Amino acid sequence: MSEASVAVHADADLLAQAVAARLLVRLLDAQADRGQASVVLTGGRIAAAVYRAVVALPARDAVDWSRVDVWWGDERFLPAGDPERNETQARAALLDQLPLDPARIHPMPASDGPVGADPEAAAARYAEELAASARPGHATLPHFDVLLLGVGEDGHVASVFPEHPVHYESRPVSAVRGSPKPPPVRTTLTLPAINTAEEVWLIASGSDKAAAVHMALDGAGPVQLPAAGVAGVGRTLWLLDRAAAADVRPRFRSLR
Numbered sequence: 270m271s272e273a274s275v276a277v278h279a280d281a282d283l284l285a286q287a288v289a290a291r292l293l294v295r296l297l298d299a300q301a302d303r304g305q306a307s308v309v310l311t312g313g314r315i316a317a318a319v320y321r322a323v324v325a326l327p328a329r330d331a332v333d334w335s336r337v338d339v340w341w342g343d344e345r346f347l348p349a350g351d352p353e354r355n356e357t358q359a360r361a362a363l364l365d366q367l368p369l370d371p372a373r374i375h376p377m378p379a380s381d382g383p384v385g386a387d388p389e390a391a392a393a394r395y396a397e398e399l400a401a402s403a404r405p406g407h408a409t410l411p412h413f414d415v416l417l418l419g420v421g422e423d424g425h426v427a428s429v430f431p432e433h434p435v436h437y438e439s440r441p442v443s444a445v446r447g448s449p450k451p452p453p454v455r456t457t458l459t460l461p462a463i464n465t466a467e468e469v470w471l472i473a474s475g476s477d478k479a480a481a482v483h484m485a486l487d488g489a490g491p492v493q494l495p496a497a498g499v500a501g502v503g504r505t506l507w508l509l510d511r512a513a514a515a516d517v518r519p520r521f522r523s524l525r
């Protein structure tokens with residue numbers, strides 16, 4: 270597990286631009302090292318801005334998108350194409366604009382998909398899909414080069430919410446019922462699965478995230494504040510704008 274590091278940008282727009290540039294470099298480096306790359310996407314407002322910024326960067330064409338695997342960290346359990354699904358958002362802002370291999374795009378099941386409206390069955394199906402791409406010697410999960418996470422005002426990441434029973438789920442993918450943020454039914458990678466990623470980037474923008482960011486970096490417990498329980502194998506990077514970083518202690522700050 271890696272120590273957290275923090276990068277702060279002036280505002281949400283610059284944050285999105287910077288994360289987009291970092292993401293392209295991360296994918297290029299992974300392809301140089303391994304011949305392929307994998308990214309785990311997140312949902313939410315700053316994620317959508319990052320995706321639009323990736324598409325707008327000319328350097329996007331340096332990535333061989335046909336050799337990128339795309340996974341999701343969580344999903345709102347709704348019908349395919351529902352505008353509230355993280356998949357729908359990512360396809361519109363990012364995936365539909367890039368020459369990806371459709372077989373390497375791995376959305377979490379929709380509520381009208383082949384397993385039907387049963388979120389536990391959907392979670393199990395996604396776990397099977399992950400296991401089918403697992404590395405030799407890693408029975409359940411593929412290699413994730415970079416895993417993106419938004420951070421909720423309450424400190425949730427993916428669909429792991431404070432004090433939710435999902436914290437006690439030992440499988441890599443869990444159904445979530447009774448989410449405090451709509452919609453109430455979701456599927457999510459669990460924290461142990463998230464923490465297998467080589468790099469985890471927590472992205473937060475706006476003053477309404479400042480308290481959660483501060484507490485996560487200042488030693489809160491992961492059950493109370495899930496973002497505090499996140500650590501990539503090689504790197505844990507918090508990518509913030511000034512408003513979200515307002516309460517971060519000086520030892521973490523590298524203000525631009």
Ligand SMILES: O=C1O[C@H](COP(=O)(O)O)[C@@H](O)[C@H](O)[C@H]1O
Nearest residue numbers: 311312313314315419420421427
């Ligand atoms: O519901 C969710 O919220 C978080 C954060 O969203 P934001 O709009 O406050 O940035 C997101 O990261 C997560 O994937 C999503 O399902």
